[in-house]
Amino acid sequence: MTTFFLVLQFVLAGLLTIVILLQKSESMGFGSYSGSNESLFGAKGANAFLAKVTAVLGFVFIVNTIALGYSFSQSVSSSVLDKVDTKAIQTDNSKPQVPQIPAAK
Template sequence: MTSTLLIVQIILAIAITIAVLLQKSSSIGLGAYSGSNESVFGAKGPTGFLAKLTFTLAFAFIVNTLVLGYLYTTETTASVADTIVPANNAAVPAVPTTSENTTPSAPAAPTAN
């Protein structure tokens, strides 16, 4: 199920990219390569059609993303940290204790001879 939706997600991403690039803009984009758009889409050209197509594809992309996110979170309920086996703590050495008398004292003041 998720692999099918993932393939649909990739196809939607490519289709949105193509639909956006075909739209007429200030720099024309890839719309200049589609010569007779006016005769196929009417007098206004593909402007309205491509805008609606882009909106529909974007809506489908968002819905598909949400469904994929939901499916992936319900599939993976176990964490990697749950599979870690705790190590045996028998070989841990104890910390040596020091008494207060073992600290070096300040050297004695030199005496005059």
Template sequence: MTSTLLIIQFVLAIIITITILLQKSSSIGLGAYSGSNESLFGAKGPGNFLSKATMTLGLLFVINTIALGYIYNQQKMESAVDSVKTETLIPTTPKETTTAPAAPNAAPVVPTIPENK
């Protein structure tokens, strides 16, 4: 879901940039490269259509940004501190291994040495 919204975000950013550059300005912008805009958008020119398109695309861009922020926030609800393993960070001394004491009534084990005859 997030990858789809991220792709939509990039596409919206590119389309908004193009619509802003196509609008009539003092230096004409990219509108000079698009040919006769009056015949395409009607007698009043592209001003009204492009301003409405820019407003709509801007609104979609903001809504998509809020949706992306919400989804990323839901995926990352736990803090980075919660995922740190504290057992590996705190040095501990190894426990001493003790052997069990011998039974009190057990006979001592005496190694036998074979006699050479």
């Protein structure tokens, strides 16, 4: 199940990036699709349509992120620290040795 959410996350990220880049900006970056396409989306053009698609994709992206995190946390039952053998770790309670600097002649 985690794999499905992970693949969906990548697809949603790509779609969200494309839809955001398609929107018109003040400098008309990648939004140069205007012209005859505006009649397809009505008199307002594709701006309202792309804004709604962006909002829906953003919401689905957030929900998928939460589901992915929950799914991953359920699949991992132990921590990395649970695998550490604490008996193999030896503690040295002696004082640290200060390195001696040779005297200059």
